[in-house]
Amino acid sequence: MYSVKEAFYSLQGEGGQAGRASVFCRFAGCNLWSGREADRVSAACRFCDTDFRGTDGQNGGRFADAETLAEHLVGLWEGAPDGSRPQVIFTGGEPLLQLDDALIAAMHDREFDVAVETNGTLAAPAGIDWLCVSPKGDVPLVQTRGDELKLVHPQPEAPPERFTGLDFRHFFLQPMDTSPLGETRDTMAATVAYCLANPRWRLSLQTHKIAGID
Numbered sequence: 001m002y003s004v005k006e007a008f009y010s011l012q013g014e015g016g017q018a019g020r021a022s023v024f025c026r027f028a029g030c031n032l033w034s035g036r037e038a039d040r041v042s043a044a045c046r047f048c049d050t051d052f053r054g055t056d057g058q059n060g061g062r063f064a065d066a067e068t069l070a071e072h073l074v075g076l077w078e079g080a081p082d083g084s085r086p087q088v089i090f091t092g093g094e095p096l097l098q099l100d101d102a103l104i105a106a107m108h109d110r111e112f113d114v115a116v117e118t119n120g121t122l123a124a125p126a127g128i129d130w131l132c133v134s135p136k137g138d139v140p141l142v143q144t145r146g147d148e149l150k151l152v153h154p155q156p157e158a159p160p161e162r163f164t165g166l167d168f169r170h171f172f173l174q175p176m177d178t179s180p181l182g183e184t185r186d187t188m189a190a191t192v193a194y195c196l197a198n199p200r201w202r203l204s205l206q207t208h209k210i211a212g213i214d
């Protein structure tokens, strides 16, 4: 059984695949925050910009098996058959609490590339085509390889230097959106300055927020 908060067709907003049309599957639940505002200050991850509680969002629900969920997600693809590969992005919440070999295989059977956005606290299954790991504070990192490491910045307990030795093809620094915290801190300047001084890091902006899309 899979619990999905919401699913939708949009453009990947962040990281090295930014701008690519994708079906998003947002799983319900996370191991670093309950999702309740009252718990935010005491959570292991405190700056989350996402509502991942329950299964009541657009195209959300509970799905009995991988084939059923895969059919549901394929049905949300709106792109023309132009020779490009369709992509599904599994996110959340924390997708690695639910994503398994059967669901990856079911999407591959339907000719979809599989991308994942994870906090890196759980080992990723094999066969993921684009793995994005986004470490959180002082929480131990288990998944130390992947396609991109996308660090939200600044996090006093997660300085970028801690991660440059890891096995990733791309290193992105993404300015923290402080609006979920009810703050208006300028995180952009520090993020730009770090990338200018440390050129193996590239700037990742949340372009979907600029574009006004999901």
Ligand SMILES: C[S@@+](CC[C@H](N)C(=O)[O-])C[C@H]1O[C@@H](n2cnc3c(N)ncnc32)[C@H](O)[C@@H]1O
Pocket: 030, 047, 048, 049, 050, 091, 092, 093, 094, 095, 117, 118, 119, 120, 133, 134, 150, 152, 174, 175, 176, 177, 178, 180, 206
């Ligand atoms: C909502 S998380 C879900 C996937 C997974 N739990 C994770 O943290 O990577 C998706 C992406 O949004 C990023 N993110 C969450 N809150 C953010 C914020 N306030 N500002 C910038 N990025 C944020 C996360 O770091 C992650 O890369």
Ligand SMILES: Nc1nc2[nH]cc(C(=O)O)c2c(=O)[nH]1
Pocket: 010, 011, 012, 013, 014, 050, 091, 092, 117, 208, 213, 214
């Ligand atoms: N457009 C868009 N791109 C995204 N990339 C990662 C997202 C996420 O919440 O995991 C996200 C999202 O929520 N929307």
Ligand code: SF4
Pocket: 030, 031, 032, 033, 045, 046, 047, 048, 049, 050, 052, 092, 093, 094, 119, 136
């Ligand atoms: S780990 Fe990801 S989904 Fe969980 S609270 Fe943090 S940003 Fe949100």
Ligand SMILES: [Mg+2]
Pocket: 049, 050
């Ligand atoms: Mg998001």
